Amino acid sequence: MEKYCINSWAQIVEILNSNVKTGISENNCEAIRLKYGTNKIDLPSGNGFYKHAINVLKQRSIMIYIVITIALFVFKFYLFGGMSALMLISNIITIIMHTIKRDKEIGVLERLNSADTIVIRDGTQKIIKSEELVMGDLVRFNRDSVIQADLRIISAKDIKVDEKSITGENFYKEKFESKVIGSISSLSDMKNILFKGSVIKSGDGLGIVIATGNFTQLGRILAMLTYASNRKHNFGIMLSKFLEKYLLIYFLAIVIIGSYFVYSGQDSQRNYIFTALFILSCSPIAIIANIIFKSVVKIFFKENIEIINFSVFNLIKDVNILFLDKVGAISKKEMIVKKIFINNNVIATSDPYLKEITFDRIVEISLICNNAIYNSNEDNAKGELDELAFINYGAKKKIYKATIDKTNSRTLEIPMDSDKRFLTVVSKLNRRYRANTRGNVDDVVEQCKYIMLEGVERELTDEYKAIIKDTDMNLSIEGLITEGFAYRNFSYEPSRDENIESNMVFVGIIGLENPLEENLENSINRIKDKAIVPILFTEESKLSAITNAKRANIIRNDNQVVAGIELDSLNHQELRDLLCRVRVFCRVNPEIKSKIVSLFIKDGHKVATTGENLGDLPALNLSNVGIGKGKASVMVKRLCDVYIQENYLDGFFKIRDFSRRFEKNIDRVFKIYFMTILSELLVLLGCLIMGQTESLDFWNILVINGILFIPLSLIILLKGGRDISNNEVITRASILSIITMISIYKVDGKEATLIPLVIISMGILIYTLFNSNVSIRRSSKELVMGIVSFLIIIIGIVGVILINNVLPRDIVVIELGTSLIFFIIFEILARKWQNSLMR
Template identity: 75%
Template sequence: MEKYCNNSWTQIVELLNSNVQSGISQNDYETLTMKYGTNKIDLPSGNKLYKHILNSLRQRSVIIYIIIPIILFMFGQFLLGGMAVAMTISNLVLTIRHSIKRDKEIGALERLNSADTIVIRDGIQKVVKSEELVMGDIVKFGKDSVIPADIRIISAEDIKVDEKSITGEAFYKEKFESKIVGIISSLTDMKNILFKGSVIKSGRGVGIVIATGNSTQLGRMLAMLTYASNRKHNFGAMIAKFLEKYLITYFSGIIIVGSYFVYIGQDAEKNYISTALFALGCFPVTIIARLIYKRVIKKFLDDNIEIINFSVFNLIRDVNILFLDKVGAISKKEMVVKKLFFNDTIISTDDPYTKEITFDRIVEISLLCNNAIYNVGGNAGNGELDELAFLNYAAKKKIYKAAIDGKNSKILEIPMDSDKRFSTVVSKFSKRYRANTRGNVDAVLETCTHIMLEGVEKELTDEYKTKIKEIDMNLSIEGLITQGFAYRNFTYEPSRSENIESNMVFVGIMALENPLEENLEIIINRIKDKAIVPILFTEESKLSAITNAKKANIIRNDNQVVAGIELDSLNHQELKDLLCRVRVFCRVNPEIKSKIVSLFIKDGHKVATTGETLGDLPALNLSNVGIGKGKASSIVKKVADVYIQENYLDGFFKIRDFSRIFNKNIDRGFKIYFMTVFSELLVLVGSAIMGQTESLDFWNVIIINGLLFIPLSLVTLLNNGRNISNNELITRSLILSVITMISIYKVDGKEATIIPLIIISFGALLTTLFNSHVSIRRSSQELIMAIIALLLIVISAAGIILMNRIFLRDIILIELVVSIIFLIIFEILAIKWQNSLMR
């Protein structure tokens, strides 16, 4: 893409064999389509309803939930069958709705493929569908036009464009047709390119198509989003596996036992089988999942953590490689000017200020080449950390940017790029002009022919250059980040086209410190104690990176730090061998960063990566867990799995710790539910053997399985609790079913239906409370849910009693009270026994 920015539009038109006046020939259209492809973006197929339905129907749990109502209808149980169908449909609808919502934003881009576009072909202006565009097409656009492809501007009349969907920037960008001098470091620097999907807000112009379809910037981003979505959104699949594990076992058991009873029995046994199947199918799993989803999202939002992909709780548990940006992880998000080198002397920033021309010049350049905003009174600001440090230091010396800017009007700015590594601002003062430069010391030195010493410009000799480089190296060894400063005076106003950044006068060096966190040892040990290997990316020099990495106890040897320039010449195998020992990468470009991440993943590691800029998109996309941070744009957030604005390392561990608890809670929740279902099945089998016609009925199942487990699941899944083994599940089920069958023995009529409702419900409630460590001494959301569950049991039992006009005899009330007391004692003894084993 850079070649289209750095060359004039006439060269681009010639390169693509087009013509500004006549465009491409219609006869060449087919050839160009075959060569470059169409302009249609392949959107994810997931946004089609039937695809979502088919994907849901492939799950074995859904198949079982479909078979259950079919069998119920075959047995003539139309009410139970209808309720089972309603439950299955509600589960499917919520699942499909969630999937559709995930793809909706991408699917909305379908209009980009079919929008009308004004194009010139064979010298004739015509309107075509945007998907029919090919490279070399000459396109006209005006206000409110949606850009149909990536376009190099040929002519621009006051163009302002909204590129939020591409770059994430909220403000409108001005665009022009001139070529850009220098290396392009980001999309925002491409001011003569219009990206597919952006919108013209003012002005009009003409351009030539330079990329179409999936090759456009938008197409590549959508490919990342689709890949990440398909690969990472696996939480639903994990839940389905939990569910299937129990469903298949229970369903098979019901069919086998039920077939035997049908074979030897009468129609009454079919009623028991129908109730058993209904009990298995009456589980509002997606309703519970939806409620849990909202609660968990809110819980983390309260901690300023935005969960973008809920599957992060499944993905983050196995992470063993954590790629970190140094700033914000092991060092503070601030820089401080510590030392200065000028006039052949190194001074501390604590030294008193003495008015001197060389000192004034270096501070002046640091303020002119500076886009930060600093509030002296509030000791805070907005901008890059190094620029804020320069403003802060100058303010302490009573030198203020506003005063400097007032005397020096900015004429033009030449931004820093990855090649020259310094920036220049040309300013006008009095009737003269000056180019002010700051950046990498070595890079700035290469532009200089003179040096300022005590206000006098002298020739910069090779010996003095060597001395300056030694000073720079020593400051870097101290762990400081250095920047060089230079200037050049002009008697005329220089233009962008001439070589402004040459024959400059070197002024000096400012050395900044990026302070490490006070609790650094705790942070690093916390990472390593989790069996995670921390790997740093940093923008400081290699020498400074070595010093700081040793302070942080991340490395032991100097060869564990590698600079990006050292990696450029390595082949795939050499790079792979190097990664085994390296723990810090400094000054690495986005391409190398994503290659490093991919190599670790190919070796079987589970990787988490942090990112903030568009250049981080490939690494975030490839990693198992992508963490957006800081001022990440909307597109970065979409590719990431989680967004943590500040203290992202703390946020990472909060998510990781919660994920381990959450995973255990899901398993525990399913065990408590299927413990209850198993109890119900045993009661039904016992009732069939005893000839008890009235026991567990339709209303019992609806209340216990369909309603009660909604609040109980919220208690279980959100509160850290004790694991329940399979043996405990079976033991509790046996105890619940035996107590229930003893209580209903020789109880006739509807009176018998109250007993399993109360005993099994209280059994599930007590198991949930005791195993979820819910305290009744302090108010909590879990306690509120438990109270709601208790009220639900009481109200439901009272409703059934009134509806069926049941009068409970004293003996039944006594049995119920004794049963509940027994269950409470059992849970207390079970907890004590479990605690004794843990000791």
């Protein structure tokens, strides 16, 4: 890309075999497209159903379920096979649909591939679809045009461009056609390049296409997003590993035992073998996961936290580097005017208002150069924090923006850009015009020839300049954010072509405070207590950043703060060495920010990063956890891992704390689930030994494994509980199976099918409620799920009675009741014993 900047546009046209008058020939377009590629950005929405299906079928757990299902059909267990197939298909479809939905979040960018563009081909101006653009095409653009490929400017007339989607910078940038003199260190230095996705805000011109599709800067960003998306979405893989760990052991055990019976000629026992296989395959794991996904997302949404990537719960627990933006993390989302420097004096804003020309002028300029909007009906304002602070301060002094706007009508606005860190608004007052300027103090002073002192314009001498710079430094040392103000009067209406921002009159400096959070000490200690290193990005000056970072207890030494301009000249190794000590970066552009993040990741750190705009996307997606915040655009929200509108530091810890509990709860779910399966398999083995043919049948297994475990899983996953050891799984399963077999002993016929349904299901329900500490004394979601589970068991019992046309005898009812009482007493005693051990 650099070669297109440092050479003249004429040389670029020649290199690309184009012509500045006629463009390229329509006949050559296809050959150029084959050589350099199309202008279409590849997006994951094109992966399709089949690719996702293949990825799902590669999972070992799915392979095991497929083998079981096929075996059930081959050996003519059609009822078992049909239900297994239904469960398998529902699980596969659930996983695929979730993955497709995830990819569609990135697929919304597809509109970038389709738009109309004005080109010159064969000397004729025509409109084509943007995806038809090729290298060397001449493209015309004007105000509000969205640039559809990377262009080298050939001609430019007053061009200002919004490149926020590429560079992340909030101000408009001036562009020109001349070659860039000097080195190119960042995208911001490419002032003769228009990037795909940027918007022309003023002016018009002509450019030549120098990069298309995936090779544009935007294409590279989106390619990075696709890679990060595939890398980060690992929650399903984690669940699959949990499942495979137990499933494979049980499957192999059944196959080995079944092979023994077949080898020994006991084919009559194969009903037990395939019932055991059906117990394994009757598993609604993906359905449970989908329900849990929606439940957890809903819980966090109520706290203004949007979970975009559910894998964030798996990623966030290992984070040890947390990149923070100052505002919203250690400081409040507000600014307050604290001090004003006018007439060579610093006055506190709490001083009483005395009508004075210089004071009135600086407040007027702060309100004229102000795009915040005040709503008198709702008594609130929307805009940048500094602009809101100026409005609030003016109102306190009875100087209102609405009044100032009525008497000072805007005629022209010259926005801030990367070279000029100040903005200017030309206003008309009666028959005269005034250019009003505010911005970086040093930059504003450089445009001034005079200074206003007590309402009188005097020459701005070197002595006055020294006083201004010393005052600016002192205010910064106090931790204030400073802005300079100036003006210039005109007896006529100036035009944009004039050098309006020169020979100005310096008025003064306003120092703004961005208050630190009240509970900041606790928040920082909380970060450090979790063995996480906080690293701060801030837009304030280096002096102000040092003061505030020390107050926040983030740094101890001044050399732990570095400004973005200091990083531009460092090579890769120097930058890497610097990162070992730096804890605060001020005024860093998105390109450097992503480089910093990538270096930490290469060193093996687990990183979480915050951001609001597309310029932050490389850093957000390179990091292990990308956190969208504040006024993040819809695109950023969809492509980061989580979006937290306010108090994102608190939100980070809420997610992190939940993730630790959630992982333990997932482990508990699988252990209780396989405890259930193990107890069923032991009952089946016991019945085989006793010669009991009527015990666990299709309906028992369907109710317990396929239906009951859905609400039970919700209880376990959403409610914290005691850890379960593997020994406890075996012990509880053994107790359940022994009591079930004792109750089945000497019970003949279909009556026996009621016993495992009641004992195993109620035993697991009682154990789940006790393990999850669910109280029956107060209403909760977990208690509701417990009641739902109980109703499922009752409905299942009634269903089995009706299907098998059997009514249990009194002795069977007594046995079942005694068993349930035993389970309750056993759990109470076990809980007391465990509590005593913990003491």
